[in-house]
Amino acid sequence: xxxxxxxxxxxxxxxxxxxxxxxxxxxxxxxxxxxxxxxxxxxxxxxxxxxxxxxxxxxxxxxxxxxxxxxxxxxxxxxxxxxxxxxxxxxxxxxxxxxxxxxxxxxxxxxxxxxxxxxxxxxxxxxxxxxxxxxxxxxxxxxxxxxxxxxxxxxxxxxxxxxxxxxxxxxxxxxxxxxxxxxxxxxxxxxxxxxxxxxxxxxxxxxxxxxxxxxxxxxxxxxxxxxxxxxxxxxxxxxxxxxxxxxxxxxxxxxxxxxxxxxxxxxxxxxxxxxxxxxxxxxxxxxxxxxxxxxxxxxxxxxxxxxxxxxxxxxxxxxxxxxxxxxxxxxxxxxxxxxxxxxxxxxxxxxxxxxxxxxxxxxxxxxxxxxxxxxxxxxxxxxxxxxxxxxxxxxxxxxxxxxxxxxxxxxxxxxxxxxxxxxxxxxxxxxxxxxxxxxxxxxxxxxxxxxxxxxxxxxxxxxxxxxxxxxxxxxxxxxxxxxxxxxxxxxxxxxxxxxxxxxxxxxxxxxxxxxxxxxxxxxxxxxxxxxxxxxxxxxxxxxxxxxxxxxxxxxxxxxxxxxxxxxxxxxxxxxxxxxxxxxxxxxxxxxxxxxxxxxxxxxxxxxxxxxxxxxxxxxxxxxxxxxxxxxxxxxxxxxxxxxxxxxxxxxxxxxxxxxxxxxxxxxxxxxxxxxxxxxxxxxxxxxxxxxxxxxxxxxxxxxxxxxxxxxxxxxxxxxxxxxxxxxxxxxxxxxxxxxxxxxxxxxxxxxxxxxxxxxxxxxxxxxxxxxxxxxxxxxxxxxxxxxxxxxxxxxxxxxxxxxxxxxxxxxxxxxxxxxxxxxxxxxxxxxxxxxxxxxxxxxxxxxxxxxxxxxxxxxxxxxxxxxxxxxxxxxxxxxx
Amino acid sequence: xxxxxxxxxxxxxxxxxxxxxxxxxxxxxxxxxxxxxxxxxxxxxxxxxxxxxxxxxxxxxxxxxxxxxxxxxxxxxxxxxxxxxxxxxxxxxxxxxxxxxxxxxxxxxxxxxxx
Numbered sequence: 001x002x003x004x005x006x007x008x009x010x011x012x013x014x015x016x017x018x019x020x021x022x023x024x025x026x027x028x029x030x031x032x033x034x035x036x037x038x039x040x041x042x043x044x045x046x047x048x049x050x051x052x053x054x055x056x057x058x059x060x061x062x063x064x065x066x067x068x069x070x071x072x073x074x075x076x077x078x079x080x081x082x083x084x085x086x087x088x089x090x091x092x093x094x095x096x097x098x099x100x101x102x103x104x105x106x107x108x109x110x111x112x113x114x115x116x117x118x119x120x121x122x123x124x125x126x127x128x129x130x131x132x133x134x135x136x137x138x139x140x141x142x143x144x145x146x147x148x149x150x151x152x153x154x155x156x157x158x159x160x161x162x163x164x165x166x167x168x169x170x171x172x173x174x175x176x177x178x179x180x181x182x183x184x185x186x187x188x189x190x191x192x193x194x195x196x197x198x199x200x201x202x203x204x205x206x207x208x209x210x211x212x213x214x215x216x217x218x219x220x221x222x223x224x225x226x227x228x229x230x231x232x233x234x235x236x237x238x239x240x241x242x243x244x245x246x247x248x249x250x251x252x253x254x255x256x257x258x259x260x261x262x263x264x265x266x267x268x269x270x271x272x273x274x275x276x277x278x279x280x281x282x283x284x285x286x287x288x289x290x291x292x293x294x295x296x297x298x299x300x301x302x303x304x305x306x307x308x309x310x311x312x313x314x315x316x317x318x319x320x321x322x323x324x325x326x327x328x329x330x331x332x333x334x335x336x337x338x339x340x341x342x343x344x345x346x347x348x349x350x351x352x353x354x355x356x357x358x359x360x361x362x363x364x365x366x367x368x369x370x371x372x373x374x375x376x377x378x379x380x381x382x383x384x385x386x387x388x389x390x391x392x393x394x395x396x397x398x399x400x401x402x403x404x405x406x407x408x409x410x411x412x413x414x415x416x417x418x419x420x421x422x423x424x425x426x427x428x429x430x431x432x433x434x435x436x437x438x439x440x441x442x443x444x445x446x447x448x449x450x451x452x453x454x455x456x457x458x459x460x461x462x463x464x465x466x467x468x469x470x471x472x473x474x475x476x477x478x479x480x481x482x483x484x485x486x487x488x489x490x491x492x493x494x495x496x497x498x499x500x501x502x503x504x505x506x507x508x509x510x511x512x513x514x515x516x517x518x519x520x521x522x523x524x525x526x527x528x529x530x531x532x533x534x535x536x537x538x539x540x541x542x543x544x545x546x547x548x549x550x551x552x553x554x555x556x557x558x559x560x561x562x563x564x565x566x567x568x569x570x571x572x573x574x575x576x577x578x579x580x581x582x583x584x585x586x587x588x589x590x591x592x593x594x595x596x597x598x599x600x601x602x603x604x605x606x607x608x609x610x611x612x613x614x615x616x617x618x619x620x621x622x623x624x625x626x627x628x629x630x631x632x633x634x635x636x637x638x639x640x641x642x643x644x645x646x647x648x649x650x651x652x653x654x655x656x657x658x659x660x661x662x663x664x665x666x667x668x669x670x671x672x673x674x675x676x677x678x679x680x681x682x683x684x685x686x687x688x689x690x691x692x693x694x695x696x697x698x699x700x701x702x703x704x705x706x707x708x709x710x711x712x713x714x715x716x717x718x719x720x721x722x723x724x725x726x727x728x729x730x731x732x733x734x735x736x737x738x739x740x741x742x743x744x745x746x747x748x749x750x751x752x753x754x755x756x757x758x759x760x761x762x763x764x765x766x767x768x769x770x771x772x773x774x775x776x777x778x779x780x781x782x783x784x785x786x787x788x789x790x791x792x793x794x795x796x797x798x799x800x801x802x803x804x805x806x807x808x809x810x811x812x813x814x815x816x817x818x819x820x821x822x823x824x825x826x827x828x829x830x831x832x833x834x835x836x837x838x839x840x841x842x843x844x845x846x847x848x849x850x851x852x853x854x855x856x857x858x859x860x861x862x863x864x865x866x867x868x869x870x871x872x873x874x875x876x877x878x879x880x
Numbered sequence: 881x882x883x884x885x886x887x888x889x890x891x892x893x894x895x896x897x898x899x900x901x902x903x904x905x906x907x908x909x910x911x912x913x914x915x916x917x918x919x920x921x922x923x924x925x926x927x928x929x930x931x932x933x934x935x936x937x938x939x940x941x942x943x944x945x946x947x948x949x950x951x952x953x954x955x956x957x958x959x960x961x962x963x964x965x966x967x968x969x970x971x972x973x974x975x976x977x978x979x980x981x982x983x984x985x986x987x988x989x990x991x992x993x994x995x
Binding site for chain 1: 909912927929932935950952954955957
């Protein structure tokens with residue numbers, strides 16, 4: 001109480017300073033007057049009486065200081081004073097301050113943007129769900145290490161047999177065709193267990209979520225929850241959306257609620273719009289047996305740990321439960337174990353792909369920020385040296401070392417704060433820019449990155465760390481300053497600063513690492529754009545259809561594909577048409593399948609695997625992939641030919657040692673095929689990948705319910721085919737939409753999307769960093785040269801040519817720079833060899849970048865050196 | 881030369897409180913004189929040091945001050961004890977006596993008492 005009261009009085013006093021000063025002055029005056037009177041009464045002379053009174057009172061100034069310290073809050077007053085001072089001194093150097101603030105802002109902005117992605121994946125895997133980091137993936141695992149998903153009955157068992165998990169929820173990703181016959185729209189949704197929304201602790205934005213009884217028995221209540229965005233776009237946010245009927249997969253469903261804003265389902269970054277009870281599966285998916293059949297593993301499970309339980313406990317219980325299931329249901333569960341995984345190590349989706357790339361990117365960007373800090377420290381040091389006089393005067397007037405340091409610190413912290421604020425603004429802009437970046441695709445993707453309190457805290461932390469880092473050198477330098485020296489010296493005794501040179505070297509080294517990383521990224525991206533994919537994407541239109549809502553069988557699927565192709569081929573503009581299950585260069589990758597092949601002697605344990613794609617005859621013609629040997633697949637309606645497979649050259653080289661492949665038998669888990677052809681290698685997952693073995697199966701032998709239509713145009717304008725293809729499909733089945741229509745080139749651009757972001761970042765940041773390094777070097781050299789005006793004057797007076805002077809200055813500084821550059825170069829080399837083990841060393845980058853950097857550095861040294869060498873020796877000497 | 885007693889701020893505050901308790905409202909000079917008189921010349925402090933102590937006490941609410949006229953009709957700032965100050969004085973007096981008593985017992989203690 002007492003201390004609190006005192007604190008507020010003092011705070012108030014700090015504000016009302018002058019009135020208090022006045023009061024003290026009067027009191028002292030009175031005190032001394034009274035004492036003087038008394039001394040006079042005692043018989044002293046007036047002068048002596050006053051002198052004695054003053055002596056008795058003691059040092060007035062020292063007392064005033066104590067009084068002030070007692071009165072207000074010295075710390076805050078000093079801090080405010082420092083801040084005022086800092087603002088003044090920053091406004092006196094607008095150019096320098098701008099360079100520092102902007103470079104810091106960019107460094108912090110970029111780092112924060114990347115961090116917002118990382119934190120999204122690590123800490124907030126489920127947008128709009130609080131405590132999402134507590135949820136874990138519950139994944140059955142096959143002996144081969146695959147994650148096939150869980151069946152509905154299995155989910156029911158797991159729910160009760162893993163007590164360490166509080167709530168386990170199941171969801172299945174399903175395509176919905178929404179709308180009336182002929183005007184359907186494809187939308188993605190999830191079939192979910194009844195406890196889905198309650199376990200995620202979500203509050204509906206409108207209406208309600210499922211009641212337990214609605215998800216109890218199959219086909220009971222036709223209810224639907226829609227996403228916030230869907231509500232906004234389809235119903236324009238109308239409050240009467242609840243209660244309306246939507247026609248979904250030819251069933252009428254009643255909208256009962258709207259999910260909260262930003263919620264996009266539980267398979268982030270996929271974005272879902274509709275949720276229906278899992279028990280609706282049979283009626284929505286054409287009588288599927290998903291709910292009774294243990295072999296249909298179509299659900300993904302996630303669970304939340306009970307408080308106090310650990311992942312290890314949950315893992316142990318889950319393993320036990322799965323072992324029990326394997327004994328009870330050997331047909332469906334034999335050999336299937338299970339893993340409890342955190343979200344970031346999700347076996348599906350682009351998360352896995354992203355997280356390592358992001359980690360590298362963040363590392364490089366932190367180095368960039370460190371280089372910026374080094375640069376700033378150097379600039380501040382150079383500036384600090386010109387203020388030696390000022391600081392020496394301050395020390396002489398009684399400022400402590402700590403006060404001097406805090407003066408410098410507050411100035412730099414203010415700069416850091418300004419830089420951080422601007423950086424946070426850049427990050428906000430950056431994350432929104434990335435968010436709206438259109439990743440259209442078979443599945444709508446949305447990375448809901450944002451700058452939240454956590455990310456802002458990260459930015460602040462970075463800013464504070466930067467401020468401390470680049471304050472340290474100048475603060476120490478100034479605080480150690482010898483007062484005598486500082487006061488005496490005018491600008492002619494050159495105290496050589498080793499710190500500055502070391503900093504310059506470090507900065508150049510860091511810049512080298514970052515620049516090489518940037519160049520490698522760009523080079524990689526550029527070469528990716530230019531590599532020949534070994535098929536011809538130009539002139540090909542892609543579009544997808546999906547029969548899974550029809551509960552089709554092999555015959556109907558085969559027949560549908562055959563008829564679709566016949567009609568498409570009859571279009572005048574279509575040169576060739578084919579259907580395939582996978583498209584090369586897809587963001588999600590193409591699955592690899594285990595197999596055994598006749599005549600292959602395996603030397604290593606483990607299974608042989610090859611990229612697998614199921615295609616119709618004519619696929620190789622559309623893709624312009626030549627068949628090196630053998631023939632294309634038999635006709636779709638050919639019932640006589642045996643099951644066929646076509647392999648690629650790499651397959652033959654790796655698994656058959658180049659022996660003749662035609663006629664050999666290839667065995668997969670499900671069936672046996674005869675190899676009838678060998679296709680040329682092409683690119684499957686990524687540009688610049690090493691050749692991968694691949695097997696093509698025929699659609700005729702393995703009909704699928706989904707397909708990607710590939711159309712090669714005759715006219716060269718593939719986009720014109722879209723409406724014709726749509727019409728063909730509508731003729732065939734009015735309820736079936738054609739979705740994800742895009743040209744092959746667009747498809748490839750999408751694949752490059754994730755690489756393009758860092759590439760663009762580096763394209764901007766690389767030159768910027770180079771510029772910063774040049775400014776840093778320039779500042780250091782021009783400062784050093786200015787301090788040596790006299791020395792240079794003497795040399796010139798003794799007959800040195802200006803060329804020699806310039807050369808000498810460059811040589812001195814370039815020595816330090818070269819050291820830094822060499823260390824940075826070695827570091828970059830080591831990193832690149834580790835990060836890209838098979839890539840080899842990219843010579844042009846490792847030679848080109850140092851050349852450019854050193855050229856820029858030489859220029860940055862040369863300009864101030866040249867200016868110095870032009871001085872008139874007489875003027876320089878008289879300067880003394 | 882005789883070493884002057886180094887007066888701790890805390891004891892000085894206690895002396896100020898006691899002086900105001902006994903003599904009623906006083907100005908700064910008056911307080912300084914009383915402390916000097918009572919302690920004799922043993923406690924010769926710079927009178928100036930009194931003012932930060934007075935300020936601290938005032939901020940804590942133990943004393944209050946206002947302008948008034950001194951005996952010889954000069955303007956002076958008078959300090960008086962508040963109720964909180966009186967309570968504080970009582971508490972601190974008790975503390976001090978306890979401490980003094982303990983220290984006193986230590987000084988009187990003989991080796992045989994402690995064996």
